[in-house]
Amino acid sequence: MENSHHHLKQSLLASIKWEPPPTGWIKLNFDGLVHNEVATTGFVSRNWDGHVMLAGVKKIGQTSITVAECLALRDGLTYTVHKGWRKIMLKGDSKVIIDCVNQVAAPH
Known part of the structure; x- marks a missing residue:
């Protein structure tokens, strides 16, 4: 049992491994969280x-998870672009935000 648990844990960790961007690019990971009605953003x-x-985390008060995700992306892009980087890959787990970035859906 212990071996199967250890193997499962290794498999899960391997499946969420960070993938680097191509040479010359910056990869921006962003996320939002709402816990006990307090939203936090991070990138x-x-x-x-x-x-x-670059990295940043900010508490933003009461808002929806979609707004938190959007603000995390905005902050991450703002700081990353301000540093002069233009080749930026985005990675987030919000389908709504990713679809909007890819112009598949209109923002709310």
Whole structure:
């Protein structure tokens, strides 16, 4: 039983491994969280070697998870672009936000 649990844990960790962007690009991961009616946003920008170039976390008060995700993306892009990087890949887990970025859906 212990071996199967250990194997499962390794498999899960392997499936969520961070994938680097192509050489010369920055990858911006962003996320929002709402817990006990308080929203928090966060982002991390890494280069193709996996080095963290920028990161930020901010409590934003009461809002929806969609707004929190959108603000996390906005903050991450603002700071990343301000540093002069233009080749930026985005990674987030909000289908609504990703669809809007890809112009598949209209924003709410």
